[in-house]
Amino acid sequence: MVAEDAQKQLGERAPEFRKVTEAAQREIPEGETITATPHLDGFQFNPPSVSVAFFEDWHRFDFKLRATSAPLNRAANGLLTFTVAGVIVADIPLAVFVGEAASAGEPASGMARLYQAIFCSYSHQDMKIVERVERAYKALGLDYLRDVVSLKSGTHWSEELLGLIDQADIFQLFWSEAAAQSDYVRQEWQYALRLSRDNARFIRPVYWQQPMPPPPPEMTHIHFAYQPDLGE
Secondary structure (H helix, E strand, O other): OHHHHHHHHHHHHHHHOOOOOOOOOOOOOOOOEEEEEEEOOOEEEEOOOEEEEOOOOOOOOOOEEEEOOOOOOEEEEEEEEEEEOOEEEEEEEEEEEEOOOOOOOOOOOOOOEEOOOEEEEOOOOOHHHHHHHHHHHHHHOOHHHHHHHHHHOOOOOOHHHHHHHHHOOEEEEEEOHHHHOOHHHHHHHHHHHHOOOOHHHHEEEEEOOOOOOOOOHHHOOOOOEEOHHHHO
16 A cells, blocks of 8 residues: 555656665554654755554655755755654654756655664653653553653662663653753763764754753754644
8 A cells, every 4th residue: 555655646756766665663552643753954844743643554744845045956964753652763864955956866765763762851840741751652662761761750860871871772852941950851961962972863852842941052063853742
């Protein structure tokens, strides 16, 4: 069904695209909400994100996009990020070349990167976020997320959390006024910064309060993604 839909959408250009398939690594419960959000500097997407309740055998996420401030004759690189209950679970690389006229060119394709070890850093004062993280690990069945929630439910910040940050595929920081004032959250993001990682890919801050609470000076070079649905 997916292949048939791709053929219908791409038409005569379908043979130009490389087919990429990968078996699911875990089941997502029926009815769980999955959100796809594109991030590509210099481009505007409509809608900014798409959410679907997982009831069908498969779903297609449709976006329209246009270049705004992207420079001409250069490729822009970004990500299509997927979340479940607000927790980042996968990324698909995006690459778009901006030219003065439409061109067949070489279509870009990329393999999805699925995350198995997600460290969620948040303030316990943000109860909606705490509940979302708990829903995410129950929905996805990730033992790693369960370990994070279990350790963070204690009254003291522990050295064991450092080990989990070391093992993490991504460090997802839920940024808010409460998180900005939390000593525990500060220790977590400071430790994440000290690791020899690509910070733009490893540390993934998200926020839902407007205006965004000022980020720490040490992280002004990292993109903070706005996700208003986190406050719902």
